[in-house]
Amino acid sequence: MTPKPKFLVICGDLLEAFPETEPKLREKQEKDFKNVFSALDIPLLCVCGNHDIGNTPTEDTIATYRSSFGDDYFSFWCGGVYFIVINSQFYENDSKVKQLSAEHETWLEQQLEYVKREQPKHSIVLQHIPWFQNNPDEPKNPWNFEKDIRTVMLKKYYDAGIRHIYCGHYHRNGGGFYKDMELVVTAAVEVNVQNDGTTPSNDHGYRVVKVLDNKLEHSYYELGTAPSSISWN
Numbered sequence: 001m002t003p004k005p006k007f008l009v010i011c012g013d014l015l016e017a018f019p020e021t022e023p024k025l026r027e028k029q030e031k032d033f034k035n036v037f038s039a040l041d042i043p044l045l046c047v048c049g050n051h052d053i054g055n056t057p058t059e060d061t062i063a064t065y066r067s068s069f070g071d072d073y074f075s076f077w078c079g080g081v082y083f084i085v086i087n088s089q090f091y092e093n094d095s096k097v098k099q100l101s102a103e104h105e106t107w108l109e110q111q112l113e114y115v116k117r118e119q120p121k122h123s124i125v126l127q128h129i130p131w132f133q134n135n136p137d138e139p140k141n142p143w144n145f146e147k148d149i150r151t152v153m154l155k156k157y158y159d160a161g162i163r164h165i166y167c168g169h170y171h172r173n174g175g176g177f178y179k180d181m182e183l184v185v186t187a188a189v190e191v192n193v194q195n196d197g198t199t200p201s202n203d204h205g206y207r208v209v210k211v212l213d214n215k216l217e218h219s220y221y222e223l224g225t226a227p228s229s230i231s232w233n
Protein backbone atom coordinates (compact mmCIF):
# COMPACT_ATOMS: atom_id res chain seq x y z
CA MET A 1 0.00 0.00 0.00
CA THR A 2 1.28 3.46 -0.90
CA PRO A 3 1.88 5.37 1.22
CA LYS A 4 2.56 2.70 3.78
CA PRO A 5 0.26 2.77 6.80
CA LYS A 6 1.82 4.23 9.95
CA PHE A 7 1.04 0.94 11.66
CA LEU A 8 -1.18 -2.12 11.67
CA VAL A 9 -3.33 -2.78 14.72
CA ILE A 10 -5.03 -6.02 15.68
CA CYS A 11 -7.89 -5.09 17.97
CA GLY A 12 -7.52 -8.12 20.23
CA ASP A 13 -7.74 -11.91 20.13
CA LEU A 14 -4.32 -12.20 18.53
CA LEU A 15 -4.63 -15.97 18.97
CA GLU A 16 -7.71 -18.14 19.27
CA ALA A 17 -6.62 -20.76 21.84
CA PHE A 18 -7.36 -19.77 25.45
CA PRO A 19 -4.27 -19.62 27.69
CA GLU A 20 -5.67 -21.60 30.62
CA THR A 21 -7.44 -24.42 28.79
CA GLU A 22 -5.37 -24.77 25.59
CA PRO A 23 -1.82 -23.66 26.52
CA LYS A 24 -0.06 -26.11 24.16
CA LEU A 25 -2.15 -25.12 21.16
CA ARG A 26 -1.67 -21.50 22.10
CA GLU A 27 2.10 -21.94 22.06
CA LYS A 28 1.89 -23.24 18.48
CA GLN A 29 -0.40 -20.41 17.45
CA GLU A 30 1.96 -17.88 18.97
CA LYS A 31 4.81 -19.28 16.88
CA ASP A 32 2.68 -19.05 13.72
CA PHE A 33 1.57 -15.54 14.58
CA LYS A 34 5.11 -14.30 15.12
CA ASN A 35 6.31 -16.10 12.04
CA VAL A 36 3.67 -14.47 9.85
CA PHE A 37 4.02 -10.96 11.25
CA SER A 38 7.81 -10.97 11.31
CA ALA A 39 7.60 -10.20 7.60
CA LEU A 40 5.67 -6.98 8.25
CA ASP A 41 7.68 -3.83 7.52
CA ILE A 42 5.53 -1.44 9.53
CA PRO A 43 4.91 -1.54 13.30
CA LEU A 44 2.32 -4.02 14.55
CA LEU A 45 0.22 -2.98 17.55
CA CYS A 46 -1.29 -5.72 19.65
CA VAL A 47 -4.47 -5.07 21.66
CA CYS A 48 -5.27 -7.56 24.40
CA GLY A 49 -8.48 -9.61 23.89
CA ASN A 50 -10.45 -12.13 25.93
CA HIS A 51 -8.88 -15.04 24.05
CA ASP A 52 -5.45 -13.68 24.94
CA ILE A 53 -5.81 -13.65 28.73
CA GLY A 54 -8.99 -15.70 29.24
CA ASN A 55 -12.56 -14.63 29.93
CA THR A 56 -11.63 -14.53 33.61
CA PRO A 57 -8.03 -13.31 33.47
CA THR A 58 -5.55 -14.30 36.17
CA GLU A 59 -2.20 -12.81 37.18
CA ASP A 60 -0.58 -15.72 35.34
CA THR A 61 -2.42 -15.26 32.04
CA ILE A 62 -1.69 -11.52 32.08
CA ALA A 63 2.00 -12.09 32.92
CA THR A 64 2.25 -14.63 30.08
CA TYR A 65 0.61 -12.20 27.67
CA ARG A 66 3.02 -9.44 28.69
CA SER A 67 6.05 -11.66 28.16
CA SER A 68 4.78 -12.77 24.73
CA PHE A 69 3.31 -9.55 23.32
CA GLY A 70 4.36 -6.68 25.58
CA ASP A 71 2.14 -4.33 27.57
CA ASP A 72 -1.55 -5.15 27.72
CA TYR A 73 -2.29 -1.40 27.90
CA PHE A 74 -0.29 1.60 26.74
CA SER A 75 -0.48 4.95 24.96
CA PHE A 76 1.51 6.80 22.34
CA TRP A 77 1.64 9.77 19.99
CA CYS A 78 1.70 9.25 16.22
CA GLY A 79 1.57 12.12 13.74
CA GLY A 80 0.02 14.54 16.23
CA VAL A 81 -2.65 12.00 17.20
CA TYR A 82 -2.83 10.50 20.68
CA PHE A 83 -3.68 6.80 21.02
CA ILE A 84 -4.79 5.03 24.18
CA VAL A 85 -4.86 1.23 24.11
CA ILE A 86 -6.85 -0.26 26.98
CA ASN A 87 -7.28 -3.81 28.27
CA SER A 88 -11.07 -4.12 28.06
CA GLN A 89 -11.13 -7.48 29.84
CA PHE A 90 -10.75 -5.69 33.19
CA TYR A 91 -14.29 -4.33 32.66
CA GLU A 92 -15.66 -7.73 31.65
CA ASN A 93 -14.34 -9.76 34.57
CA ASP A 94 -11.64 -8.65 36.99
CA SER A 95 -12.67 -10.98 39.82
CA LYS A 96 -9.23 -12.64 39.96
CA VAL A 97 -7.11 -9.57 39.17
CA LYS A 98 -8.50 -6.77 41.33
CA GLN A 99 -5.10 -5.22 41.94
CA LEU A 100 -4.10 -5.17 38.26
CA SER A 101 -7.51 -3.85 37.33
CA ALA A 102 -7.17 -1.00 39.85
CA GLU A 103 -3.75 -0.12 38.40
CA HIS A 104 -5.26 -0.06 34.91
CA GLU A 105 -8.08 2.22 36.08
CA THR A 106 -5.65 4.66 37.73
CA TRP A 107 -3.56 4.71 34.56
CA LEU A 108 -6.61 5.31 32.36
CA GLU A 109 -7.78 8.19 34.56
CA GLN A 110 -4.31 9.77 34.16
CA GLN A 111 -4.45 9.22 30.40
CA LEU A 112 -7.82 10.92 30.13
CA GLU A 113 -6.57 13.83 32.23
CA TYR A 114 -3.60 14.10 29.87
CA VAL A 115 -5.92 14.22 26.83
CA LYS A 116 -8.02 16.91 28.52
CA ARG A 117 -4.91 18.97 29.15
CA GLU A 118 -3.07 18.44 25.83
CA GLN A 119 -6.12 18.54 23.55
CA PRO A 120 -4.56 16.56 20.66
CA LYS A 121 -6.13 17.13 17.23
CA HIS A 122 -7.50 13.57 17.55
CA SER A 123 -7.58 11.25 20.54
CA ILE A 124 -8.32 7.64 19.72
CA VAL A 125 -8.98 4.68 22.00
CA LEU A 126 -8.24 1.16 20.78
CA GLN A 127 -9.83 -1.71 22.69
CA HIS A 128 -11.04 -5.27 22.16
CA ILE A 129 -14.61 -5.48 23.44
CA PRO A 130 -16.79 -2.60 22.24
CA TRP A 131 -18.90 -0.69 24.78
CA PHE A 132 -21.77 -1.21 22.30
CA GLN A 133 -22.13 -2.57 18.78
CA ASN A 134 -24.53 -0.16 17.14
CA ASN A 135 -26.24 1.99 19.71
CA PRO A 136 -25.17 3.13 23.20
CA ASP A 137 -28.69 2.31 24.47
CA GLU A 138 -28.85 -1.25 23.10
CA PRO A 139 -29.51 -4.08 25.57
CA LYS A 140 -26.68 -6.18 26.99
CA ASN A 141 -25.66 -9.10 24.75
CA PRO A 142 -22.63 -11.42 24.71
CA TRP A 143 -20.63 -8.91 22.65
CA ASN A 144 -21.00 -5.63 24.49
CA PHE A 145 -20.83 -4.37 28.10
CA GLU A 146 -23.41 -4.03 30.83
CA LYS A 147 -25.24 -0.75 30.48
CA ASP A 148 -24.10 0.74 33.80
CA ILE A 149 -20.36 0.45 33.10
CA ARG A 150 -20.92 1.31 29.41
CA THR A 151 -22.60 4.59 30.28
CA VAL A 152 -19.96 5.56 32.84
CA MET A 153 -17.08 4.84 30.45
CA LEU A 154 -18.59 6.52 27.40
CA LYS A 155 -19.19 9.66 29.44
CA LYS A 156 -15.65 9.53 30.85
CA TYR A 157 -14.14 9.18 27.37
CA TYR A 158 -16.34 11.89 25.95
CA ASP A 159 -15.68 14.40 28.74
CA ALA A 160 -11.93 13.93 28.26
CA GLY A 161 -12.18 14.74 24.56
CA ILE A 162 -12.05 11.25 23.00
CA ARG A 163 -14.03 11.21 19.75
CA HIS A 164 -12.97 7.90 18.20
CA ILE A 165 -12.99 4.34 19.52
CA TYR A 166 -11.91 1.31 17.47
CA CYS A 167 -12.81 -2.20 18.61
CA GLY A 168 -12.98 -5.85 17.54
CA HIS A 169 -14.49 -8.92 19.29
CA TYR A 170 -17.81 -8.91 17.40
CA HIS A 171 -16.72 -10.94 14.33
CA ARG A 172 -18.70 -8.62 12.11
CA ASN A 173 -18.71 -4.94 11.38
CA GLY A 174 -20.67 -2.52 13.51
CA GLY A 175 -20.48 0.87 15.06
CA GLY A 176 -22.42 3.90 16.09
CA PHE A 177 -22.26 7.18 17.92
CA TYR A 178 -22.40 8.42 21.51
CA LYS A 179 -23.11 12.13 20.89
CA ASP A 180 -20.43 12.94 18.26
CA MET A 181 -17.99 10.28 19.49
CA GLU A 182 -17.78 7.47 16.95
CA LEU A 183 -17.28 3.86 17.98
CA VAL A 184 -16.20 1.56 15.14
CA VAL A 185 -16.35 -2.23 15.31
CA THR A 186 -14.29 -4.08 12.73
CA ALA A 187 -14.92 -7.65 11.59
CA ALA A 188 -12.18 -10.26 11.83
CA VAL A 189 -9.56 -11.22 9.33
CA GLU A 190 -10.34 -14.77 10.43
CA VAL A 191 -13.84 -16.11 11.35
CA ASN A 192 -16.81 -13.84 10.78
CA VAL A 193 -20.55 -14.37 11.26
CA GLN A 194 -23.70 -12.94 9.73
CA ASN A 195 -25.94 -10.67 11.76
CA ASP A 196 -27.80 -13.60 13.32
CA GLY A 197 -24.52 -14.38 15.07
CA THR A 198 -24.39 -18.04 14.02
CA THR A 199 -24.20 -18.28 10.22
CA PRO A 200 -20.63 -18.04 8.91
CA SER A 201 -19.73 -15.11 6.74
CA ASN A 202 -16.85 -14.94 4.31
CA ASP A 203 -16.15 -11.25 4.48
CA HIS A 204 -12.74 -11.67 6.14
CA GLY A 205 -10.94 -8.39 5.92
CA TYR A 206 -9.59 -5.30 7.58
CA ARG A 207 -10.26 -1.61 7.88
CA VAL A 208 -8.18 1.19 6.42
CA VAL A 209 -8.33 4.41 8.43
CA LYS A 210 -7.31 7.74 6.95
CA VAL A 211 -6.47 10.34 9.55
CA LEU A 212 -7.15 13.84 8.21
CA ASP A 213 -6.71 17.07 10.12
CA ASN A 214 -10.37 17.56 10.84
CA LYS A 215 -11.76 13.99 10.67
CA LEU A 216 -11.09 10.29 10.35
CA GLU A 217 -12.28 8.36 7.29
CA HIS A 218 -12.45 4.59 7.33
CA SER A 219 -13.51 1.78 5.03
CA TYR A 220 -13.67 -1.97 5.47
CA TYR A 221 -12.12 -4.10 2.74
CA GLU A 222 -12.51 -7.81 2.24
CA LEU A 223 -9.17 -9.53 1.78
CA GLY A 224 -7.63 -8.77 -1.58
CA THR A 225 -9.88 -5.79 -2.31
CA ALA A 226 -8.11 -2.90 -0.54
CA PRO A 227 -6.63 -0.27 -2.85
CA SER A 228 -2.87 -0.41 -3.27
CA SER A 229 -2.61 3.34 -3.28
CA ILE A 230 -4.35 5.68 -0.87
CA SER A 231 -5.19 9.19 -1.95
CA TRP A 232 -5.62 12.09 0.44
CA ASN A 233 -8.21 13.98 -1.59
Ligand SMILES: [Zn+2]
Nearest residue numbers: 013049050169
Ligand atom coordinates in the same frame (compact mmCIF):
# COMPACT_ATOMS: atom_id res chain seq x y z
ZN1 LIG B 1 -12.99 -11.48 21.69
